Amino acid sequence: MVSLNKSFLYGIGFASITWTISLYLYWQLNKTNSLGFSPTYSSIQDVSKSNLVFDAPPDKTVSRSGNYVNSPQLIKQLQSIRRSKLLNKHEKGLDELGMVKTVEDQRIRDEGFKLHAFNVLISNKLSLHRELPDTRNKLCKDIIYPTHLPVASVIICFYNEHFHTLLRTIHSIIDRTPKEFLAEIILVDDYSDLPNLGFNLTNFLNSNYELKQKVKLFKTQRREGLIRARMFGAQKANGKVLIFLDSHVEVNVDWIQPLLARVYNNRSNVAIPIIDIINADTFAYTPSPLVRGGFNWGLHFKWENLPTGTLSKPIDFINPIKSPTMAGGLFAIDRDYFMEIGQYDAGMDIWGGENLEISFRIWMCGGRLDIIPCSRVGHVFRRRRPYGDPDGKDTMLRNSLRVANVWMDAYKDYFIKERPDANNVNYGDVSERLQLRKRLKCYDFNWYIKNVYPELTLPTDSDVRLKNKWSALERDKFQPWHTRKRNYVDHYQIRLSNTSYCAQSTKDSKSKGSTLFLKPCMRSKNQIWYETDKGELVLQQLLCLQSGPTFPYLFKCHEMGGNQEWKHKGEDKTPIYNMAAGTCLGVDRIHLGTKLRMQLCTNPSLNMWDLVR
Numbered sequence: 001m002v003s004l005n006k007s008f009l010y011g012i013g014f015a016s017i018t019w020t021i022s023l024y025l026y027w028q029l030n031k032t033n034s035l036g037f038s039p040t041y042s043s044i045q046d047v048s049k050s051n052l053v054f055d056a057p058p059d060k061t062v063s064r065s066g067n068y069v070n071s072p073q074l075i076k077q078l079q080s081i082r083r084s085k086l087l088n089k090h091e092k093g094l095d096e097l098g099m100v101k102t103v104e105d106q107r108i109r110d111e112g113f114k115l116h117a118f119n120v121l122i123s124n125k126l127s128l129h130r131e132l133p134d135t136r137n138k139l140c141k142d143i144i145y146p147t148h149l150p151v152a153s154v155i156i157c158f159y160n161e162h163f164h165t166l167l168r169t170i171h172s173i174i175d176r177t178p179k180e181f182l183a184e185i186i187l188v189d190d191y192s193d194l195p196n197l198g199f200n201l202t203n204f205l206n207s208n209y210e211l212k213q214k215v216k217l218f219k220t221q222r223r224e225g226l227i228r229a230r231m232f233g234a235q236k237a238n239g240k241v242l243i244f245l246d247s248h249v250e251v252n253v254d255w256i257q258p259l260l261a262r263v264y265n266n267r268s269n270v271a272i273p274i275i276d277i278i279n280a281d282t283f284a285y286t287p288s289p290l291v292r293g294g295f296n297w298g299l300h301f302k303w304e305n306l307p308t309g310t311l312s313k314p315i316d317f318i319n320p321i322k323s324p325t326m327a328g329g330l331f332a333i334d335r336d337y338f339m340e341i342g343q344y345d346a347g348m349d350i351w352g353g354e355n356l357e358i359s360f361r362i363w364m365c366g367g368r369l370d371i372i373p374c375s376r377v378g379h380v381f382r383r384r385r386p387y388g389d390p391d392g393k394d395t396m397l398r399n400s401l402r403v404a405n406v407w408m409d410a411y412k413d414y415f416i417k418e419r420p421d422a423n424n425v426n427y428g429d430v431s432e433r434l435q436l437r438k439r440l441k442c443y444d445f446n447w448y449i450k451n452v453y454p455e456l457t458l459p460t461d462s463d464v465r466l467k468n469k470w471s472a473l474e475r476d477k478f479q480p481w482h483t484r485k486r487n488y489v490d491h492y493q494i495r496l497s498n499t500s501y502c503a504q505s506t507k508d509s510k511s512k513g514s515t516l517f518l519k520p521c522m523r524s525k526n527q528i529w530y531e532t533d534k535g536e537l538v539l540q541q542l543l544c545l546q547s548g549p550t551f552p553y554l555f556k557c558h559e560m561g562g563n564q565e566w567k568h569k570g571e572d573k574t575p576i577y578n579m580a581a582g583t584c585l586g587v588d589r590i591h592l593g594t595k596l597r598m599q600l601c602t603n604p605s606l607n608m609w610d611l612v613r
């Protein structure tokens with residue numbers, strides 16, 4: 001109720017909750033998905049559809065190094081007639097950006113994955129000012145925010161971030177934040193050692209008047225880790241509100257007002273945007289479902305379905321959603337409040353655990369934490385973190401031990417049971433943090449569980465209790481743009497052009513990991529590929545064809561595009577191109593039993609296929 005009233009204060013034009021809204025809501029609810037999509041922070045999140053606008057790459061057929069490259073014409077043709085109807089105007093460009101055309105492209109791509117764990121080939125070519133799909137609920141557009149919101153300092157720490165991706169982060173903020181709300185962007189270079197990164201960044205910032213005015217670049221004296229680097233940034237900040245962001249994000253339209261309004265409303269409100277997904281393989285931007293933050297007894301953050309009934313009225317889709325924890329990377333907090341409640345635990349190193357620490361502290365010491373659905377910020381979710389602790393320590397474990405010892409009282413034992421290896425880890429001195437807890441007169445962990453996270457399952461829960469807790473949460477994630485059904489739009493054999501060989505799985509078609517080889521074409525089941533409207537190729541309607549670095553193979557369909565998203569012309573003699581790999585299905589010789597590989601899309605006799613219907 002409280003939130004409802006607040007929304008009215010912001011002046012929502014809700015005089016007409018009419019058919020349109022009810023229908024809209026009904027439509028959304030009916031699209032709920034149960035495919036187990038869960039954007040684990042820092043793990044891969046692929047997607048299938050995107051809206052991207054980009055700078056057109058140069059229209060060349062010969063690269064500077066003289067290599068033959070695919071004509072852009074070829075790429076344009078790589079849309080089957082059937083599928084092209086389903087694609088929007090921006091999406092078609094993604095193939096072109098991702099396509100590996102030369103050996104140099106391949107090198108950039110491979111090196112980029114090693115250093116950054118995402119596709120820098122695409123990031124380099126994408127505009128620094130690319131448009132994003134507006135992923136907000138339509139009702140967000142009707143909200144009128146107070147004009148006198150506090151100004152924010154945006155704080156971005158980075159360690160060895162990919163240059164172009166960092167620039168896009170900065171530009172997205174400049175482009176999509178009303179000037180009056182942005183005091184400054186504070187960049188904290190956490191002692192990066194990538195050659196030229198600092199030099200290039202300084203030059204870039206100096207080259208543009210607006211950037212020069214707004215962006216302040218600092219560098220730490222040594223590698224601090226994201227926790228102390230953020231504290232360092234906060235000391236430099238002048239804005240009334242601090243907004244922490246990662247260095248590989250893109251903020252969406254009107255992202256800042258809902259966060260500022262929430263903090264303005266009460267200085268102990270901490271506000272988190274919905275973290276949309278930027279696919280690490282394709283850079284496609286797609287909305288995240290409405291989920292909240294939780295954790296397990298290993299003290300790993302997890303996304304979790306909302307309590308049953310949270311989204312029952314239209315306004316529930318735009319009101320703040322109470323969250324027991326935050327993912328960590330992105331949030332807004334009043335600067336003085338941040339200082340008052342003890343910033344971060346400066347004894348924590350590099351990465352991990354700090355998100356649960358600040359979440360527990362906010363709730364237990366009198367604040368609150370909510371996800372604000374009308375604020376959307378895209379984040380590149382990578383499969384792995386491309387850096388470690390300089391001393392090779394498991395900082396997540398050490399930091400988590402500090403969390404457990406300061407905040408979790410007797411519940412700490414559950415963590416130790418989950419992580420017996422923690423017993424041998426020296427987690428340093430936490431006496432200052434314990435004093436802080438006392439000084440702030442915080443509630444205990446039992447209070448937190450009872451009042452903030454009653455759905456948290458305990459190792460001691462009986463079966464009945466567990467069942468009750470599970471049923472207290474929605475079974476399905478609320479997914480605005482994804483549909484549950486797999487829609488097949490075509491089926492065919494994949495025959496190497498001018499031969500009588502077809503692509504068939506090496507093991508039986510139910511075996512995950514099975515690669516493909518050339519076999520005489522037969523109308524047998526293990527040669528029949530079903531194409532979906534998401535561009536998947538599903539053998540016998542069971543497993544999806546997925547691109548690997550060298551070979552394509554069968555894998556469980558994940559419904560998130562990227563390495564399971566294929567494009568072709570829909571007619572004979574077509575390349576079959578993979579969106580994530582940037583390469584095509586091919587063979588290195590025409591021979592019975594030859595294994596299919598991922599190859600540059602350039603060899604007409606070895607990667608042209610007929611789709612035999």
Ligand code: UDP
Nearest residue numbers: 042157158159190225226229246247350385
């Ligand atoms: N970061 C940093 N110093 C470090 C580790 C990380 O400044 O020692 C930065 C990193 O560049 C990123 C942010 O902290 O901007 C969060 O880290 P990351 O994105 O790796 O975390 P994830 O999103 O994978 O959880």
Ligand code: MN
Nearest residue numbers: 246248329379
């Ligand atoms: Mn990140």
